[in-house]
Structures are given as C-alpha cells and as structure tokens.
Amino acid sequence: MRCWAEINIDNLYENIKELEKIILKEKIMAVIKANAYGHGITEICKALIKIGIKNFAVATVEEALKIRQINSEVTILILGPIENEYMSKILDRNIYFMITDFEEIEYIEKKGINVDVFLKIDTGMGRVGFQEDEIPELIEKLKNCKYVNATGVFSHFSSSDSDEDYTKLQEKRFKEISENIMKEIKSVKYRHILNSFGSLKYHDSEYDFVRTGIILYGGVTEEETLPYKFKPVMSLYAKISHIKKLHKDSFISYGNTYMAKKGDTVATVSIGYADGVRRDLSNKGYVYYKGHRCNIIGRVCMDQLMMLIPEELAESAKKGDVVEFFGKNINIVEVADLCNTISYEILCGISSRVPRVYK
Structure with missing residues (x-):
C-alpha cells in the first residue's frame, strides 16, 4: 500500500x-x-x-x-x-x-x-x-x-x-x-x-x-480533556517512493513556492490532497520519520508530496520507508491547527481511496 x-x-x-x-x-x-x-x-x-x-x-x-x-x-x-x-x-x-x-x-x-x-x-x-x-x-x-x-x-x-x-x-x-x-x-x-x-x-x-x-x-x-486521557484511534501513514540529493538549487513542486538548496535530500511521499492531506500543509506542515519531524516542502500535490530529509538521516533514508502524518507522534489537532480547521474535518477528509487497516 x-x-x-x-x-x-x-x-x-x-x-x-x-x-x-x-x-x-x-x-x-x-x-x-x-x-x-x-x-x-x-x-x-x-x-x-x-x-x-x-x-x-x-x-x-x-x-x-x-x-x-x-x-x-x-x-x-x-x-x-x-x-x-x-x-x-x-x-x-x-x-x-x-x-x-x-x-x-x-x-x-x-x-x-x-x-x-x-x-x-x-x-x-x-x-x-x-x-x-x-x-x-x-x-x-x-x-x-x-x-x-x-x-x-x-x-x-x-x-x-x-x-x-x-x-x-x-x-x-x-x-x-x-x-x-x-x-x-x-x-x-x-x-x-x-x-x-x-x-x-x-x-x-x-x-x-x-x-x-x-x-x-x-x-x-x-490539555483539552484533563483529567481524562483519550487515545487517537486513527493514524495516517504513507511510504517514501523516491529520494534524491539535489545537484543544484532547485524549485520543489507546483508554483515554485519552495527553493531547495544544493546538497538537500528530498523525498517524495505517496500521498496527496486527493487522499486527504490538506494543501494548506504546503511549506508549513511536517511528518514524523525515524524520530524526526521533517518539513513538507513545496505544494502538496494530488497524489504525492515532498519532504526534506534532515542531514543526519540522508544516508539511511530509503524508498519504502514509512512516514506518519498524524497518530502516536503527531497529534491530529496540531495538523488541524496548521490548516486553520478542526480535527473533525481532517479525520472526515481522509478519502475512500485510503485503505483502512484495523488492528
């Protein structure tokens, strides 16, 4: 998947x-x-x-x-x-x-x-x-x-x-x-x-x-529900589909809204706004990957988006690695705040083409 x-x-x-x-x-x-x-x-x-x-x-x-x-x-x-x-x-x-x-x-x-x-x-x-x-x-x-x-x-x-x-x-x-x-x-x-x-x-x-x-x-x-604690039932994940180390300064994604620098490691992730990842997260959202919060760079596309790999992960990052958009490590309310909306809308917006895996 x-x-x-x-x-x-x-x-x-x-x-x-x-x-x-x-x-x-x-x-x-x-x-x-x-x-x-x-x-x-x-x-x-x-x-x-x-x-x-x-x-x-x-x-x-x-x-x-x-x-x-x-x-x-x-x-x-x-x-x-x-x-x-x-x-x-x-x-x-x-x-x-x-x-x-x-x-x-x-x-x-x-x-x-x-x-x-x-x-x-x-x-x-x-x-x-x-x-x-x-x-x-x-x-x-x-x-x-x-x-x-x-x-x-x-x-x-x-x-x-x-x-x-x-x-x-x-x-x-x-x-x-x-x-x-x-x-x-x-x-x-x-x-x-x-x-x-x-x-x-x-x-x-x-x-x-x-x-x-x-x-x-x-x-x-x-903080919203103290002293009670409610756990996230849904977590959203996607896989890295492509990794490249830039040979020169380069724009990333539609509209040339982000200029990556020579030597940056950029990963393409197989998820986009048609899956429910809001376009509002372009250039300001982040994902959780190998213990790091990695920035989403450039505009979120319909089926894909790009993330900046930190220098300390550049050598170990590989295709097929999994990133988290929200769940255990990133609270969905954080994502909603970045999109100037509420968690309800983010959850309801995860599209039907995203498989649900029950555990």
Missing part, C-alpha cells in the same frame, strides 16, 4: 473505558456519522456493539439503514433532517428521527404515519429546531396529534469547548424547555444535550443519553 489509515480498535476501547469514568455505558450514544468520522462506520459499529454499546447517532437515513443491517436491536437516532418521503420507509426499522418544524408535524398527520420521534429544540445553535417562543404552540399541536408520538427531546451545544457562559445559558434554556414539554406531553421520556466536550464539563446533569463524537476517536489533546 502506498498509504493507509491505521485504525486502532484497542484505543477505541480504551476511550470507552475513559468515558465510563464520566458516564454510565448505557448512556453513551456513539456518534458514528460521516463514516464514523472517517474511521469506517461498519467496523466501528461492530466493535462498539461487541463491548456493549447500544445507542448510536448518525446524520442520514442511509447511515441508519447501514447500522440496522449490522444489528437489529440497537437504538439509532438520525441527527440530521430527513426528507419527508423517508419517514414512512424507516418505520419498521425502529429508527428514530427528529422533528424540527411544524411543517413536518403536519406532513406526518396528513399522511397518517404512526411514528415515534425526537423533538429538536434550538437553544442557541441556530441551525435547526423549534425556537423557544414556538414551544407553547408545539405543545398544543402535540396534544392534538393522532400519529406523531414524541418520545424524546434534545438540543445541541454550539460552543461547549470554548464558551462556558454560553454553554451554561444553552443548558439552562434546554432544562426549562424540556421540563415544560415533559410535564405537558407524557409520551416524552428521553432528553439529551451533552456532546463530547459537554460530557466532560457537565456530566453531573441528569440526561438519558450523552452523544460522544470526537473524544470517542481521540481527536483531541490531553
């Missing part, structure tokens, strides 16, 4: 054990949308079911159906809006979806779709869900519904990793709204708002599920 993503299931299990220091296992709702954040939805789902995880969250109907093919009993909640025509198609699969506006309620009632749903409340994310001033009308409509059976209510933090005051405000709003709904609509039994960082800071709150995403995969730093 020219490049591959190694998925460490043991680290996944260690992260679950760490979560169990915070919350009960039966409250863990593993978020495995976007191909389990790039890790492989089928394999991650099977691995988690094996150790007793029974609740899963996804973003799409297709993802939900994939999980249902794997297991007929686990609870599945679709976190993203679904098109109306899919509502009746997943009834017999025991898959929950969310209601976000009055139009969806009217559609279900008109079509006579007898369904259990979760109510999505917008407490400050500003994405989807019923707004606070719509709750009285929502409650009255639900009281008169023949087919919409509201079984749960949930919301989503927008800034639980960065804005404590706003997060507390969101939780206060959710607590008040959800208690009001549960008092009036007796079918509502479940509520949840905590996500990964929310679970670390507000785990004393009484919620039925905790939606764990990025911490499940270890896409965080130790």
Whole structure:
C-alpha cells in the first residue's frame, strides 16, 4: 500500500473505558456519522456493539439503514433532517428521527404515519429546531396529534469547548424547555444535550443519553480533556517512493513556492490532497520519520508530496520507508491547527481511496 489509515480498535476501547469514568455505558450514544468520522462506520459499529454499546447517532437515513443491517436491536437516532418521503420507509426499522418544524408535524398527520420521534429544540445553535417562543404552540399541536408520538427531546451545544457562559445559558434554556414539554406531553421520556466536550464539563446533569463524537476517536489533546486521557484511534501513514540529493538549487513542486538548496535530500511521499492531506500543509506542515519531524516542502500535490530529509538521516533514508502524518507522534489537532480547521474535518477528509487497516 502506498498509504493507509491505521485504525486502532484497542484505543477505541480504551476511550470507552475513559468515558465510563464520566458516564454510565448505557448512556453513551456513539456518534458514528460521516463514516464514523472517517474511521469506517461498519467496523466501528461492530466493535462498539461487541463491548456493549447500544445507542448510536448518525446524520442520514442511509447511515441508519447501514447500522440496522449490522444489528437489529440497537437504538439509532438520525441527527440530521430527513426528507419527508423517508419517514414512512424507516418505520419498521425502529429508527428514530427528529422533528424540527411544524411543517413536518403536519406532513406526518396528513399522511397518517404512526411514528415515534425526537423533538429538536434550538437553544442557541441556530441551525435547526423549534425556537423557544414556538414551544407553547408545539405543545398544543402535540396534544392534538393522532400519529406523531414524541418520545424524546434534545438540543445541541454550539460552543461547549470554548464558551462556558454560553454553554451554561444553552443548558439552562434546554432544562426549562424540556421540563415544560415533559410535564405537558407524557409520551416524552428521553432528553439529551451533552456532546463530547459537554460530557466532560457537565456530566453531573441528569440526561438519558450523552452523544460522544470526537473524544470517542481521540481527536483531541490531553490539555483539552484533563483529567481524562483519550487515545487517537486513527493514524495516517504513507511510504517514501523516491529520494534524491539535489545537484543544484532547485524549485520543489507546483508554483515554485519552495527553493531547495544544493546538497538537500528530498523525498517524495505517496500521498496527496486527493487522499486527504490538506494543501494548506504546503511549506508549513511536517511528518514524523525515524524520530524526526521533517518539513513538507513545496505544494502538496494530488497524489504525492515532498519532504526534506534532515542531514543526519540522508544516508539511511530509503524508498519504502514509512512516514506518519498524524497518530502516536503527531497529534491530529496540531495538523488541524496548521490548516486553520478542526480535527473533525481532517479525520472526515481522509478519502475512500485510503485503505483502512484495523488492528
């Protein structure tokens, strides 16, 4: 293989054990949308079911159906809006979806779709869900519904990793709204708002599920999650395909953005932006190779990139050697910071042509 993503299931299990220091296992709702954040939805789902995880969250109907093919009993909640025509198609699969506006309620009632749903409340994310001033009308409509059976209510933090005051405000709003709904609509039994960082800071709150995403995969730093420690589940590797010692000063890669010097040893690595290595890393990223952090030089290409070999490794470097882009030696958050993004995007961006190797 020219490049591959190694998925460490043991680290996944260690992260679950760490979560169990915070919350009960039966409250863990593993978020495995976007191909389990790039890790492989089928394999991650099977691995988690094996150790007793029974609740899963996804973003799409297709993802939900994939999980249902794997297991007929686990609870599945679709976190993203679904098109109306899919509502009746997943009834017999025991898959929950969310209601976000009055139009969806009217559609279900008109079509006579007898369904259990979760109510999505917008407490400050500003994405989807019923707004606070719509709750009285929502409650009255639900009281008169023949087919919409509201079984749960949930919301989503927008800034639980960065804005404590706003997060507390969101939780206060959710607590008040959800208690009001549960008092009036007796079918509502479940509520949840905590996500990964929310679970670390507000785990004393009484919620039925905790939606764990990025911490499940270890896409965080130790400083962010102290005193808890989450291990990286994915590591990204590629092989050196070519090595040359320059006979004269020479530009490297497209656009002549880097001038290498005579005598430099330059290695070509078989991975590029089509594999998920961001072009943002051109001339500022680095890889881990034989105990050294080696600079990425020139622009990252579609299928390849170049790195500068340190003088002390010039004689020992050879074709076929493996370099690490992130994993045990380079935290993915470092890579994300260099790209002015977040670890979630880096993980989800590792393309399907990169083989996943499970260990």
